[in-house]
Amino acid sequence: MIWNRNVDTAILRRMSFVLRLDLPSRGAAAAMLDRVAQEENVTPGPGSATLLDAAPEAATVLRMATRAGKLAGEADGGTVAAEALVRALRGGTLPPPGPAAFDLDLFETDRPVDRLFSAMAGGGASDVSLLLTGPPGTGKTAFAHHLARALDRPLLVKRASDLLSKWVGETEAQIADAFAEARRREAVLLFDEADSLLFDRSTARTSWEVGQVNELLTWLDLHPLPVVAATNHEAALDPATLRRFVFKLRLKPLGTERAIAAFQRFFGEPAPDCLHTVEGLTPGDFAVVARQLRHWPAVDATDLVARLRAEVAARPGMSVRLGF
Numbered sequence: 001m002i003w004n005r006n007v008d009t010a011i012l013r014r015m016s017f018v019l020r021l022d023l024p025s026r027g028a029a030a031a032m033l034d035r036v037a038q039e040e041n042v043t044p045g046p047g048s049a050t051l052l053d054a055a056p057e058a059a060t061v062l063r064m065a066t067r068a069g070k071l072a073g074e075a076d077g078g079t080v081a082a083e084a085l086v087r088a089l090r091g092g093t094l095p096p097p098g099p100a101a102f103d104l105d106l107f108e109t110d111r112p113v114d115r116l117f118s119a120m121a122g123g124g125a126s127d128v129s130l131l132l133t134g135p136p137g138t139g140k141t142a143f144a145h146h147l148a149r150a151l152d153r154p155l156l157v158k159r160a161s162d163l164l165s166k167w168v169g170e171t172e173a174q175i176a177d178a179f180a181e182a183r184r185r186e187a188v189l190l191f192d193e194a195d196s197l198l199f200d201r202s203t204a205r206t207s208w209e210v211g212q213v214n215e216l217l218t219w220l221d222l223h224p225l226p227v228v229a230a231t232n233h234e235a236a237l238d239p240a241t242l243r244r245f246v247f248k249l250r251l252k253p254l255g256t257e258r259a260i261a262a263f264q265r266f267f268g269e270p271a272p273d274c275l276h277t278v279e280g281l282t283p284g285d286f287a288v289v290a291r292q293l294r295h296w297p298a299v300d301a302t303d304l305v306a307r308l309r310a311e312v313a314a315r316p317g318m319s320v321r322l323g324f
Contacts, residue, residue, distance in 0.1 A: 022184075022185070023057055025153065026149060027152040029056060029059035033059070042078065047079040048077060048079045048082065053149075055086045056154055057086060061085040061089075065082035065085055069082075107251060108251065108253060108258055110252070113143075117150045120147070120151065126151075126224060127246075128247070129244065129247070130147070130226075131245040131248045131249065132231070133232075133234040133248070134232070135232060135252075137315070138252060138282045138284070142283070143249075143251065148187070148188040151226060154185055156178070156185060156188065158190065160197055168208050169208075172211060175197075175219060176215065179222075182227075188226040190227075190229075191228070194230060197212070198216060198217070199213065199237065220245075221244060229241075234250075259271070260275065266286040274302060278309045278312060285312060
């Protein structure tokens with residue numbers, strides 16, 4: 001029989017074999033989209049792949065959505081219909097999309113990111129763990145999304161607001177549930193703003209705060225699947241955290257070459273010479289200015305540099321060297 005949560009355990013015990021059919025991986029979902037599009041003679045819009053990334057259950061409604069889109073005269077291969085179906089399955093809401101993919105060469109790190117991704121994707125081992133540190137905007141969350149895509153696994157994001165509870169013992173239970181959900185979905189588990197969960201135990205004011213950190217550290221030792229923790233405040237982490245991660249990767253502001261490449265990537269034009277006078281740029285700064293252009297077009301490339309400079313200046317703890 002097919003396993004179902006609503007089946008009484010007394011019935012399950014009498015079955016010779018129980019088969020669980022879970023949601024498809026990202027690669028399998030993409031293959032399903034290609035096959036359905038070919039068989040239904042439609043061209044999927046770019047929103048289809050984005051929806052599959054954010055909501056894996058969209059793969060289960062592709063054919064119906066495609067046919068509904070054709071009947072409605074949609075030009076995007078049924079993306080609007082698929083979004084409506086997923087929204088209904090989720091009780092009226094769609095999950096937020098992840099960061100847009102961009103060139104791995106825009107990560108400024110202390111080791112080659114593309115080689116690290118290839119090694120993890122081709123190595124076969126699934127118990128890899130990474131600690132990502134660095135200033136805001138350097139791409140830590142985007143890195144986790146890229147890793148999940150490289151490993152062909154869904155990404156399960158957990159923040160402090162998802163796990164911390166005012167009730168004693170409930171935070172530990174929710175941490176354990178997060179790891180259990182990651183195992184069930186065979187997902188990459190991301191703890192965003194991990195310093196809120198793995199803070200230095202010597203600064204704890206109560207015993208139950210220490211218990212929360214202990215619970216998370218214990219599961220990091222035991223979990224057999226990929227885990228990523230991201231933080232802007234490396235110094236706030238408990239000292240025992242570092243040895244729990246196979247790789248410790250620091251993402252840094254862009255150097256001159258990568259800043260020039262980012263300018264071309266985000267704005268579609270060569271970077272002016274004055275770009276080198278702005279220090280501390282991150283991919284996040286370029287992404288913010290690119291979003292500004294939808295509402296406030298730039299006069300020229302120099303105007304874009306001025307906006308980038310303003311983004312750096314607005315970041316806490318950053319100083320900007322002015323060039324003349």
